[in-house]
Amino acid sequence: MSSFTLADWLLQRLDIGAGGPVYRQLYQLISRAILDGHLEAGTRLPSSRILAGDLAIARNTVIQVYEQLVIEGYANAASGRGTYVEDLSPDRIEGSSDKRRGDGQASAPCPRSGLSPRGQDLIDHVGFSNRQMGAFMPGIPDVAEFPFKAWLRIQNKQWRHGAAQLMSYAPAGGYEPLRHAVSEYLGSVRSVNSTARQVVITTGIHQAVDVATRLLCQIGDVVWIEEPSYWGVRNLVLSSGLKAVPISVDQEGMCPTAQELASPPKLIVVTPSHQYPLGMVMSLARRRMLLEYARQNGCWIIEDDYDSEFRFGRRPLPSLQGLDDAGLVFYAGSFSKTLFPGLRVGFLVVPDDLAMAFAGAVAELYREGQLITQSVLAEFLREGHLTSHIRRVRNLYAERRLGLIAAITRRYGDRLDIVGEHAGLHLVLALPDRVDDRRVTREAIEQGVVVRPLSNYYMKPGGEKKGLLMGYAAVPMPEIDPAFDVLAGVIDTQLDGWHPQGVPLQNS
Amino acid sequence: MSSFTLADWLLQRLDIGAGGPVYRQLYQLISRAILDGHLEAGTRLPSSRILAGDLAIARNTVIQVYEQLVIEGYANAASGRGTYVEDLSPDRIEGSSDKRRGDGQASAPCPRSGLSPRGQDLIDHVGFSNRQMGAFMPGIPDVAEFPFKAWLRIQNKQWRHGAAQLMSYAPAGGYEPLRHAVSEYLGSVRSVNSTARQVVITTGIHQAVDVATRLLCQIGDVVWIEEPSYWGVRNLVLSSGLKAVPISVDQEGMCPTAQELASPPKLIVVTPSHQYPLGMVMSLARRRMLLEYARQNGCWIIEDDYDSEFRFGRRPLPSLQGLDDAGLVFYAGSFSKTLFPGLRVGFLVVPDDLAMAFAGAVAELYREGQLITQSVLAEFLREGHLTSHIRRVRNLYAERRLGLIAAITRRYGDRLDIVGEHAGLHLVLALPDRVDDRRVTREAIEQGVVVRPLSNYYMKPGGEKKGLLMGYAAVPMPEIDPAFDVLAGVIDTQLDGWHPQGVPLQNS
Known part of the structure; x- marks a missing residue:
């Protein structure tokens, strides 16, 4: 821009009437021209009177833009005899190799790095999927059954009153009445011994594990994590x-070897x-062994009781926390499975x-809020909606569980094992070791059926079992049979040399 | 309990009619008696017929309790000739020193440790306070001004439709329409260059810094953090x-020495x-220096633009991110100051x-949800409520800012400096170095006035300046003068040997 006439250059670019306020357009164009080096350091800008005339705009607009440019350091008017473009080449970087440039051009290539090794490792092991709905996405309750009416009534009440x-940040530990309600609820359904002050409201198991590792480790x-286990906690711990x-x-749960115990x-x-x-349910003997081992060796235990409310055919065992008289067990849970996952309210006992340290650390580290949601939930619990909701959907899930088991059995008889079908929101369909369960998963998802490969839940390479969650x-x-039929079609292509003898479910 | 008769013992403790379901009471009493060693391993339980008779309860209840005890491992019925108490001493812990006990008594004292050193360090430096309201709590917008009506209308619409x-977990990056709305908003008000895919929804600056350090470091x-700076980020980084x-x-912002630059x-x-x-506002020259230094040395930058919407008297400088053409700057902000802190919706550009890696990592590490809130916010932005709300409260805050400055000036003239009053939601009242600003804070809070001591924001011991946020x-x-009067009373007691010449504000 050697024969640079600012007014001409601006006239080509200003879009008066359509491009937004003239003030803003003018400011952006001139500041950009300075940053990009089109207007060199020391250049005197045209007087506001002349530029306003050339552009046919109000002189005041130009004056305001010049003032703004001066305030922001793009220009100076120190001499009082006009406005001059500032030298915007970066401050000299003392102590660093001097690569200062005066020409406004790019300097030597930047040694910009990518993710750190641990960051890359996390990304390489991400288990999260954007698919969060549809048959047979594991770990998801039926949100259509959620008691919307009761929730909305309470929510509107809380919003309208107080x-x-x-609306500010949450106090340490969370909303007091919710801590009370959770303590009471856990005592009655899970034999958890706690007072309200021991209950720290979290957003879920991830936050619970994060704060515990920061405070205890x-x-x-x-x-120690279980093998297999939830990839989310494993990745968080590694990260x-x-x-x-x-x-x-x-069959009795976590089972450390002598070498591991050492x-x-x-x-x-x-x-x-x-x-x-x-x-599987951890046996009482194993629970007591684990507690005793932790006592003797000064270990802490996090009990993730993630979906204990859904159990078919037998009462749940009391919590590990309820057996602990040494103060070693942290009991973690959430309302993700009983109400809905997106609620993001959990608790750590x-x-x-x-208790005070954990409550303070959660407030300090995550600066949580969501008190209105917590107050709605407290009232929802107090009015008994959680208990009645669980009672209702437990029956529904039990029926669907039987429906899925029937579909599997019809197709495969006893040729494929079903694992872990007595509780929770999912079961595992075991596959022969030769089957690539990740491939089955990918192909099933392409055909619209969501499952998760069991092998993803293992950490030790080579030791993973194959199966589908x-x-x-x-x-x-009505959706179970058709969806399972699609999935079975994919599974069958992977059971090479092996042809199903069962009757196809959808063969009209 | 050598002459132990189970029926007598139970009769003393059962509270039929008042203590909850008999089934549950009976189960809890017997299991507790086994755990505590009152019922020794190998003891044969009375037959269900006899115990039911002794307790005058239904025989079926006893049968169910016995079955539950067997299922849970408290008892066994393997021989088919009665129910026997199991040996509940913990599994032998292989490879560990054998401290197995058979007497049901407590073993050697547990070497239970407390917090880890880094955990203790975090707790020792917690800056969070449960006081989140009242004059002059810093960093809090006036939530009473929040446009409740518009928010509730949209919220009810979103809850009722879809x-x-x-209700499930959030997709990687957050709710798509919100990412679009934020990208557009930041482009227009903060010169942030972004597409929607670059916007990752977070819960605020804590989460933004956490995910960035996990992925980049x-x-x-x-x-590098600023000195002074927000204690929350400092503690998170250290933890x-x-x-x-x-x-x-x-006066131009972060100012590294030659030694630090090396x-x-x-x-x-x-x-x-x-x-x-x-x-203070970082000068354009300093911004360009920082960017150039980061380019040359492969550093990443997080720009925390936490309350840039509130600026009095001059336009804000464009964002650092908008000047960055090397892809080094992460731009972080939230709606905590513009809407309300408890909302917990922020963004990282x-x-x-x-962008893909960060979106995936947020989903993986924190397993967020809150999509309904995000959808309400997206609609709220789309309808223009944020912009009009900011315009309205900016005038209100400007008036209150002048009110506070007037109160300070009336009392102290130019004897105490006011710092940083041109922007944001707070100012700093500088105090002489000899004043213990933490003590002033404590005493002010006792009298109902909330301030924060400036010295808490410094990390290097000995270098801290004194003052009050x-x-x-x-x-x-109407609350400014009376509250300031209370605070000034506290300050004056600490300005030893120095008596205010100003006129007390509340001297009737």
Whole structure:
């Protein structure tokens, strides 16, 4: 722009009448021209009178833009005899190799790096999927059954009365009446011993594990997780600079070997009431062994009781927390499975002497809010809607569970095992080791049926079992057979050399 | 309990009619008696017929309780000739020193530890306070001014139509229409260059910094933070196993020394548009220096633009992100200051090539939901309520700001400096170095006036300036003078040997 006439250049670009306020257009064009080096440092800008005349706009507009440019450092008017373009080349970087440029052109290529190794590792192991609905997405309750009417009534009441008191950050531990309601609820249905002050409201198991590792573990400490287990917690632990050690499970739950027991971890994360994802219940003997081991070795335990409300055919065992008299167990749960996942309200029951620290740490680390939602939930619990809702959907899920089992059995008889069907919102359809369950999953999703590959839940390479996690809770009865038929078609193509003898479910 | 008769023992404890279902009472009493060793391993339980007779309850109840006890491992009925108490001493812990006990008594004291050193350090530095309201709580907008009517109308609409589609976990990046609305909004008011896919919905600056450090930094990497700066981010960074290095600010913002520049950090967290808490605006020259330094040294930058919407007397500078053509700047903000803090919706604008990774990592690490809230907010933005709300409260806050400045000036003239009063929701009242601002804060809070001590925002011991952060946005005009009068009374007791010459504000 050697023969640069600012007015001409601006006239080509200003769109008076259509391009937004003239003030803003003019400011943006001139500041851009300075940043890009089209207007060189030291250039004197035309007087406001002349530029306004050339552009046929109000002189005041130009004056305001020049003032703004001066305030922001694009120009200076120090001499009082006009407005001059500032030298915008970056401040000299002292102590650094001097690559200062005066020409407004790009400097040497930037050594911009990508993700850090641990960041890349996290991304390589992401288990999250954007598909969150449809047959047979695991871990999802039937939100269509949610008691909308009661919830909306309470929600509108809370918003109309006193919402302004509930719009700031949450106090340490969360909304007091909700802590009371949760403590009472857990005592009655899960034998959890707690006072309201031990209940810390969280957004779910991820936050519970995160705050516990930050408060209880040093970087590099060992955390035992179950093998297989929920990938979300595993990835969170690994991403936090901790060592996750997978401990195999047998029919009684987490089952450490003698060698593993010889190196005690700092923290143990377990799902005693319903192993995730395989569904076995930790035996009482194993529970007491784990508690005793933790006592002797100074380990902490997080009991993830993620869907203990849904159990078919037998009462749940009391919580591990209820058996703990040494203050070692943190009991974590949420309303994701009983109400709806997107609610993001969970709880961590903390040993009494650590309750204040955990409440404070949650407030400090995550700066939570959502008090209106917490107040709605507290009232919802107080009015008994949770209990009646669970009672109602438990029957519904039991029926759908039987429907899915019937579909599987009709097709495969006893040739494929069904695992963990006594509780929760999903079962596992076991597949022979030679089958690539990830491939089955991909192909099923392409055909509109969502399952998850069991092998994704294993951490140790080579030791994974094959299978499919199948959620049934949110699949209405009439959709079960057709969806399973589609899935079975995919499975059959992978059972090479093996042809199903069962009767196709959809063969009209 | 050597001459233990189970029926007598139970009769003393059963509360038929008042203590809840008999089934549950009986189950709890017997299981507790087994756990506590009152019923020894191998003891044969009375037959269901006899016990039911002794207790005068239905025999079926006893049968059900026995079955439950067997299922849960408290008892066995293997021989078919009665029900026997199981040996509940913990499983032998292989590989560990054998402290197995058979007497049901407590074993050697447990080496239960407390918080980890980093956990204790976090708790020792918690800046969070449960007081979130009242004059002069900093950083809080006036939620009473929130446009409840518009929000509730949209909220009820979203709940009544299609809420079931919005009740599961959030997709990676958040609710798509909200990402679009935020991208558009930031482009128009903050010169942020982004597409919707670059906008990742977060719960606020804490989550934004957390995900960025997990994806961009290794444990032990150095993060530059401003000195002084927001304690929440500092504590989060330290708790994550990173090294936080405080970099002093001057009148142009973050100002690293030559020595500091010689050791480049991995990540730089800055508040260019309104330094928190001191309020200066980072100059254009400093911005370009920082960008150039980051380019040359492969640093990442998080721009925390936390309350840039509230600026009095001059237009805000464009965002740092808008000046960045190397893809180094992450732009973070939230609706905490413009709508209400408890909303917990924020955003992180991510360089395009990293957008997918960040969206996936947020979903993986935090498993967020709140899609209904996000959909309400998207509609609220689309209908223009945010812009008109900001316009309205900006005038209100400007008036209150002047009210507070007038109160300070009337009392102290130019003997105490006011810092950072041109923007945001708070100002800093500077105090002489000899004054203990933490003590002033404590005493003021005891008298019902909330302020925050400036020294808490410094990390380097000994280098802290003294002062009080005072929020004015949420303080109605008539409350400013009386509250300031109370505060001034406290301040005056600390200005030892110095007596105010100003006229007391409340001297009737």
